[in-house]
Amino acid sequence: MIHSPYIRKPASVQRVMFNVLLALVPGIAAYVWQIGAGILVNIAIATLTAVAAEVIMLSLRKRPVMLAATDLSAVVTAWLVALAFPPIVPWWLTVLAVLVAIVAVKHLYGGLGQNPFNPAMAAYCTMIVAYPALMSQWPAAGTVDFATQLHLILGGARELDAVTGATALDALRTGLRANGSVATLLQSNTYGAVGGRGWEWIAAGYLLGGLFLLASRTITWHLPTGFLVGLGVTSGIFWLIHPEQFASPLFHLASGGAMLAAFFIVTDPVSGATTPRGKLIFAAGVGLIAYLIRAFGAYPEGIAFGVLLMNICVPLIDMKTQPAVFGHRGGRQP
Amino acid sequence: MLTALLIMTGIALVLGAALGYAAIRFRVEGDPLVEKIDAILPQTQCGQCSYPGCKPYAEAIAKGEADINQCPPGGEEGIRKLADLLGREFKPLSEEHGVEKPKSVALIDEQTCIGCTLCIQACPVDAIVGAAKQMHTVVEPLCTGCELCLAPCPVDCITMVEVPETVQTWKWKYPVFELRKSA
């Protein structure tokens, strides 16, 4: 027997996931334009692996395969893995990362909706710990053409220093450790107007997609705002104290995966906080940890670790930030 | 070496004192386990568990003298709750103590009743009213359905009647869905 309501809004998980994929398109377009089409190969590899892993895991778990495999959630994870990873990682690394994300982090915890950790970020952390060198090779804009990218992705020999530079974040930190100052370092060829050269356009693409997600009510403003404010304020404090030693908030917001994280990674509903205040705390925490790792840690990018650490806190955050229920708050009686 | 020993001893003393204090400060009064077990039991007072009432059975469980599967009115759900509370394995209802039945109440056939008062004396919750030589009747909302009044009745005028579901007591069912329908 079916009970009320008998009418439903035309909404589905597929539609939510499809919106996310659609919103990634401007970022990917900027990626292809600035860095090269290699990323498309990575996305394809990741997508195929994710869907295959999803189908296998669903049938092993005796779940309705067609329904769950077409919900596009695995594709979103795959795209995020590909976009968070350097564009020239070898194919097997992408495959391995996606398997970690889909099999270990998602399905072993009970499948869609049950994973306490963000699959893409868990995969990123696993890989950066396991293959720190391969995960740190980021080509600057215009330095590696598509043929070389393809060659590297397919597992070709790597003459590392010849083809790759460090990321803007990495270069800055290495430079600062070598007693350079921010102002002089930013003169170098690695940097553009605000962030890494070329990468700042990709960040702009993600921002555009993010605004679409906000406009289509796929995400709420809390998470991106919390993250950007968390990262911006923390970096701003250090920058104000010591502008010679710490890069500006603008640099931090435009560099690395900040924009991707703000709109596509911390906004993962499954593993993130859900209450309005909880979302702000969760995302601000990610921003704070990301900055601390960027500025003082051993890794060039700390967003993934920030997300995982905050994922652990989600049950507590949600429990402590339950909003007042209709009629239960004292102050709203006129 | 000596410093290390002293530090370790110091820590041991402090922690020991803290634990000791906590044990006194946060001591739990009385024997709440019996109360907790008693709260799970259905209070039918039927004695099917072979103890004279729910409380004695709760005490026996707490002491480890009785098993958790001796209460037919509590049924499977009751056993599950007891297993949860006591951290034990669930086990099915022991057959020698009876079987789970739907909730029923006693009904006295008032034409047959001779007014002997034996059932009144048997009723553990005083749910039967009547006087000697006058017919008796069961106060339905008070009856626990323990069936203790059936045996003493010399004219077998008491029957157990299942309590029907009403609009008031009807429950919404747990939503179930065909998971594989679309697969």
Add this chain to the structure above:
Amino acid sequence: MITRLFSFRGGVKPDAHKSESAHAPIAMAPMPERLIVPLRQSTRATARCIVQVGDLVLKGQRIGEPEGTLGTAVHAPTSGKVIEFGLHPLAHPSDLNTRCVVIEPDGADRWIERQVFDYHTASREQALAQLRDCGIVGLGGATFPSHVKLGRGTGIETLILNGAECEPWITCDDRLMRERARDILAGASILRDLIGARRLVIGIEDNKPEAIAAMQAAASNIDGETSVVAVPSLYPAGGEKQLIRVLTGIEIPYGKLGAEFGVQCFNVGTAHAVYRALAHGEPLLSRIVTLTGNVARAGNYEVLIGTPISHLLTLCGPKPDTDRTLMGGPMMGFALPRLDVPVVKGTNCIISASPALFPPPLPEQPCIRCGECARACPAELQPFELYWFSRAHNFGKAQEYNLFDCIECGCCSYVCPSHIPLVDYYRFAKSEIWAREREKSAADQARDRFEFRNFRQEREKEEKAAKLAAKAAETRAKLGDTPAPSTAAKADEDPKKALIAAALARAKAQKEAVQPRNTDQLSADTEAEIAEIDARRIKASLEDPAASGNPPSPDRSPESTP
């Protein structure tokens, strides 16, 4: 006058589908062959039948006497003959039976002599009693007795009339306001006098301009501060708490009543019924029902209480692909398990459903905690959390997260991208919690009574021992030193057995001629014993603290469904 409007959070905007049935004037539904009048017409209360099979009843004659504080009277909707009194299925998702009086109409529709009630001179108590005797209950759907709601204190600042009618498809209040605005307002001013409210605010969703105009016109004819306010069309704006919030800014929490906050809310249909009852002495015999959906002739009908739904369906003509019939709106109504059930006072709408209009739900997907439900929830709950708890039978946690603040409006299920039947889980959890509370209070009562009985037996034993000792001492004093305790015990046991044997023999004789009390042929000794038992019992009953008292029946708070 411009009233400042407030808003409530959440809400959804489903397609209204009002135009199908709103165009045609209210028509009288033809008399059915028989009327099945359930005696359960208000929440939690069933009236006591006061007619017998074969009785001839007149229209408006009382057939059910109100019982308990929440009881209201039930009346014969037309004149005719009582042909049956028994259990009939009720229009309820449970498909369970309730006591009904079946009346065969004689076609004359003859009224009983109506007692003229002068509400101008009557006291407040008399007016409330009149409402109870006229069977007036909230017609918004919850059927909470109006006299109880009105009795919750005077000194109310604002009286709100609920004409929002936010559920899709339903237009019965819309038509009532368009056609009988004057009666509604007359009822409203009576209600206002009864609760001593200073101002009257009528809230109507802005998708009913004709109703607003009609009500405004009628409002200009009554005294006192009255405003007709168009509220934004946003489901569930017609929920009692939501409408009070929109019109006054006051939020009434679960378990509290509007009266505590100086506001009372009544459905427009209820105001109309109050007017008929107090100004004309007419009991509530009929109501307006919207017939719509997948039908040939949608419209609104004035329907006698007790009219079978199947009879009504012949009026609107469901199309061949109709697969279900819903009672109430599509957001909060339910599919009727059968069609031979009667219209009750809470029946506002009958919808013929087809797969095209109300497609079967898509397969359920896992919850991704997207929070869409939390944004749609007008009670500002976290529905997905309640869903996890209810699903896991973790009812304590569900209550901690304010499960009972849920008004079951269906907004969460409506928006859920995973197509989870969220409300079903809350209904399940709520009824499970109620059942457990009932069981627990029954168990507590049994425990108390058992313990008291043990205590009493112990005391009686002691008393008996004391008495025996005294007797023995007496005998000893009389007879010298020979103690005889055993004879005393025997004297106590033997006559009883003899008595039972005698009673068994008598019982056979009794089957032929039942005697009320056969106290003859008793030995003086037994007589004395009976007297003693009686005395003891009286004493015990005086001391018995756990006298009676039904387990608190958990039910919804008196609010009309949106």
